[in-house]
Amino acid sequence: MLLNEIIRNRVSSNKFTNTKVENNLIIELLDQAVYAPNHKMREPWRFIILEGNGKLNFIQKYLDEIHEEQKDEIKKTMEKVFQAPMVVAFVMPKNSDYSDELEDLQAISAVIQNFLLLLEEQGLGSFWKTPKYIESDLFKEVLGLNTNEIIAGLIMVGYAQSKNLPKPRKKAKDITTIYS
Numbered sequence: 656m657l658l659n660e661i662i663r664n665r666v667s668s669n670k671f672t673n674t675k676v677e678n679n680l681i682i683e684l685l686d687q688a689v690y691a692p693n694h695k696m697r698e699p700w701r702f703i704i705l706e707g708n709g710k711l712n713f714i715q716k717y718l719d720e721i722h723e724e725q726k727d728e729i730k731k732t733m734e735k736v737f738q739a740p741m742v743v744a745f746v747m748p749k750n751s752d753y754s755d756e757l758e759d760l761q762a763i764s765a766v767i768q769n770f771l772l773l774l775e776e777q778g779l780g781s782f783w784k785t786p787k788y789i790e791s792d793l794f795k796e797v798l799g800l801n802t803n804e805i806i807a808g809l810i811m812v813g814y815a816q817s818k819n820l821p822k823p824r825k826k827a828k829d830i831t832t833i834y835s
């Protein structure tokens with residue numbers, strides 16, 4: 656598939672088959688995705704893969720720490736993302752310099768988009784999620800983040816049960832100013 660076809664074919668998927676996603680394949684794809692631009696080669700990223708028992712243990716460990724009256728609601732919210740056979744957390748360091756942190760967020764976002772396109776090329780579906788709970792200290796702690804790290808996104812990964820049609824986008828000619 657040509658790059659323009661991969662870009663146009665990628666859509667967010669949230670229903671996956673139970674087919675296991677191989678960790679080795681994902682590591683390979685991440686090794687390719689990191690060839691993204693990043694200022695001063697800070698490479699402001701690391702990854703956490705949750706799948707199989709590791710995923711289930713993580714959810715249980717997190718829910719164990721939640722107050723009883725909130726548990727059902729949080730469980731329901733989490734299931735939306737963690738129903739995927741695999742979830743990859745993209746983790747970046749905080750930066751005390753606002754401009755640097757913005758650049759780092761841009762750089763890790765470029766890695767994420769590379770990753771989504773590489774998944775598409777492999778016939779794998781994905782969904783980029785940023786639920787509110789990724790900001791909670793408890794979620795970050797249970798996931799094993801350091802206090803100076805944040806989550807740029809949780810990526811649901813799996814073999815999609817079906818594929819949505821791409822959502823239409825604004826046409827470039829309507830939103831581009833050309834000085835020539």
Ligand SMILES: Cc1cc2nc3c(=O)[nH]c(=O)nc-3n(C[C@H](O)[C@H](O)[C@H](O)COP(=O)(O)O)c2cc1C
Nearest residue numbers: 665666667668782783784785786787808819821822
């Ligand atoms: C930074 C970022 C965060 C996102 N967070 C969420 C989210 O929390 N929940 C959600 O349903 N979709 C989320 N999305 C996915 C978008 O809703 C989706 O990409 C958009 O509707 C376009 O659809 P498509 O991916 O099928 O082209 C996020 C996308 C980006 C880039």
